[in-house]
Amino acid sequence: MLSVRARLSSVISKRTFATVAPEAKKPADQKFKVVVVGGGPGGLSVSSTISKLLGKNQVAVIEPANQHYYQPLWTYVGGGLKNFSESVKPMGDVMPTDAEWIQDKVTEFDPENNTVKLADGQTVGYDYLVVAAGIQINWDGVKGLKEALGKDGVTSNYDADSVQKTYKFIQEFKGGNALFTFPNTPLKCPGAPTKITFLAEEAFRLSGVRDKTNVIYNTSAGKIFGVDHYGRVLQQLANERNINVNFQHELIEINADNHQATFRNNANQELKSFEYDFIHVAPPQGPPKFIKESRLADASGFVDVNKDTLRHNKYKNVFALGDCSNLPTSKTAAAITGESGVLKKNLIADIQGKKIEQAVYDGYTSCPLIVGRDELILAEFSGYTGKPLETFPVDQRKISKVSQYLNKEVIPAIYWNFLLKGTWTGPSTVRSIFDPVRPKRDD
Numbered sequence: 001m002l003s004v005r006a007r008l009s010s011v012i013s014k015r016t017f018a019t020v021a022p023e024a025k026k027p028a029d030q031k032f033k034v035v036v037v038g039g040g041p042g043g044l045s046v047s048s049t050i051s052k053l054l055g056k057n058q059v060a061v062i063e064p065a066n067q068h069y070y071q072p073l074w075t076y077v078g079g080g081l082k083n084f085s086e087s088v089k090p091m092g093d094v095m096p097t098d099a100e101w102i103q104d105k106v107t108e109f110d111p112e113n114n115t116v117k118l119a120d121g122q123t124v125g126y127d128y129l130v131v132a133a134g135i136q137i138n139w140d141g142v143k144g145l146k147e148a149l150g151k152d153g154v155t156s157n158y159d160a161d162s163v164q165k166t167y168k169f170i171q172e173f174k175g176g177n178a179l180f181t182f183p184n185t186p187l188k189c190p191g192a193p194t195k196i197t198f199l200a201e202e203a204f205r206l207s208g209v210r211d212k213t214n215v216i217y218n219t220s221a222g223k224i225f226g227v228d229h230y231g232r233v234l235q236q237l238a239n240e241r242n243i244n245v246n247f248q249h250e251l252i253e254i255n256a257d258n259h260q261a262t263f264r265n266n267a268n269q270e271l272k273s274f275e276y277d278f279i280h281v282a283p284p285q286g287p288p289k290f291i292k293e294s295r296l297a298d299a300s301g302f303v304d305v306n307k308d309t310l311r312h313n314k315y316k317n318v319f320a321l322g323d324c325s326n327l328p329t330s331k332t333a334a335a336i337t338g339e340s341g342v343l344k345k346n347l348i349a350d351i352q353g354k355k356i357e358q359a360v361y362d363g364y365t366s367c368p369l370i371v372g373r374d375e376l377i378l379a380e381f382s383g384y385t386g387k388p389l390e391t392f393p394v395d396q397r398k399i400s401k402v403s404q405y406l407n408k409e410v411i412p413a414i415y416w417n418f419l420l421k422g423t424w425t426g427p428s429t430v431r432s433i434f435d436p437v438r439p440k441r442d443d
Contacts, residue, residue: 028123030060030102030122030123030125031124031125032059032060032100032124032125032127033054033126033351034054034058034059034126034128034129034130034347034351035062035125035129036059036060036062036099036129036130036132037062037106037116037130037131037133038061038131038133038134038322038324039061039063039065039068039091039094039095039101040068040132040133040134040322041322041333041336041419042132042322042336042339042340043061043130043133044061044094044095044096044419044420044422045336045337045344045422045424045425046130046132046321046344046347046422047059047061047096047422048096048099048420048422049344049423050344050347050348050351051096051097051098052096052098052422053351054098054351055098056098057100059098059100060099060101061095061096061100061102062102062105062116062118062124063091063095063101063103064104064105064119065091066090066091067089067091068088068089068091068094068420069087069160070086070087070333070412070416071189071333072332072333072368072411072415073086073412074157074158074163075189075192075195075199076370077157077163077166078157078163078167078199078280079166079167079170079195079196079199079200079203079373080170080203081199081408084160084163086412088160089416091103094416096421102118102124104118104119105118105119105290106118106290108290108294109129109291109294109295109296111129111295111296111314112295114126114317116129126317127351128319128347128350129315129317129318130318130319130321130343130347131291131296131303131318131321131324131325132320132321132322133288133290133291133324134288134322134323134324135286135287135288135323135324135331136285136286136287136288136289137158137159137283138185138283138285138286139283141183141185141284142253142254142281143253143254144253144254144255144256145254145281147256148254148256150162151256152256153169153173153276153278153279154254154256154279154281155169155280155281156280156282156283157192157196157280158188158192158282158283166196166280167203170200170203170204173204173207173209173277174209174277175212175213176212176213176214176275176276176277176278177213177216177274177277178204178213178215178278178279179216179218179261179274179278179279180196180197180215180216180218180280181193181217181218181251181280181282182194182220182221183220183251183283183285184220184266185284185285185286186302186331187282187284187285187331188285188331188332189332189333189367190330190332190367191225191332191367191368192282193280193282194224194225194369195369195370195371197215197217197243198241198370199372199373200215200280201215201243202372202373215241215242215244216243216244216246216274217238217243217244217245217246218246218263219246219247219248220249220250220251220266221248222247223235224238224245225369226330227379227386229379229381229386230367230369230377230379230381230397233397234369234371234377237371246263248265248267249263249265249266250263250264251263251281252271254279254281258275259276259277260273260274260276261275261276262274287300287301287303287324288324291324295314296312296318296320300326303318303320305319305320305325305326307361308358308360308361309342309358309360309361310325310339310342310361311346317350319343319346319347321339321343322339325339327339327361327363327383328383329364330367332365332367334367334380334426335364335365335366335383337364337419337424337425337426338361338364338365338425338426338428340422340425341359341428342359342360344422344425345359346358362382362389363382363383364380364381364382364428365380365382365383366378366379366380366381367379368407368411371399374401375399375400375401375404376399376400376401376403376404376407377396377399377400378391378392378396378403379397380427390431390438391427392434393434393437393439395439395441
């Protein structure tokens, strides 16, 4: 659906002596100074700031969805600690008022001609492009998963419908094997599969079925968490709570009729089946098809950007942030806060024709590791270095009720009221305030 504020560009065809001119390029059906692809946190943060700067008719957001979800809340929904309704708002309510919302899908990028093509066949031109299209969930990547999801104890907190059934299945669980998986692909919120494992284990204890339950966490990774600074603590906690962790185990098939889940051990390629009475699946994920097949993608299919400046490595008027980018850091909403600040500074300088020292992203991300109803390990680190980038002057590896309250109640308010409106670009300022009193640690 295109705006009535279309700007048609003229094309002048020139013929030369005794030659046939090449076919003229069709002009874009609409043209904007900045086009943002995606109405998630990255796209809205950038478009809010830039549209306020440039005013109306200058910034377009291309986003087909009617609803906007705060997906980090879905772990709490699946754990019975939050209502699903708290995680969703109409897209129109969060769209910047100064931006033009084009409610359609992008099907193609043409960066050579500074246009994108929409599902309805029309094209939108731009001077600058920001790609913030998120990540694609590939439910077909596990045989039988799509058909089994949401039924007979098969669930996933990565799906808007299924997450609303997770806690129901946990409550109905009367013992047996409770399986939890982590895929062999990039994924958004990589701590989420672990979080629901700990929440479910606690729920089984509280309901009195823990003594007849095997809690099994099968991860395709080689360790329970990618950053050892926090992973060692998490693994110790899993051991204490008798959570059986199997590494290099990738889910490849669910046989719902027999309640069997088949895993491949990627260390030796052996197949092993597990009987389940409850299973939470973190599905395989990857770049959206329209990005993967475009000139903007790297070999892995994600948008190929400079990890410091978030500018495309070939097309200098193209930027990307969030899950669709190839930035080598964890794909989280927290990462987007830092990425958005850097991207906006560099993009605004380009728009205004200013030569500045480019802002640099340090890889900041956060994975609030929920390990109980009132327990959380606030993991903050650089995905580039694997080193902690903690906000507060305490050892954030320690389980904290305060951190749980912060993540459950305060951060969602920051998300809705500040990040989406472009005024929150991460905790770096808060961190710097605490730096003088931060204790020095060797690890």
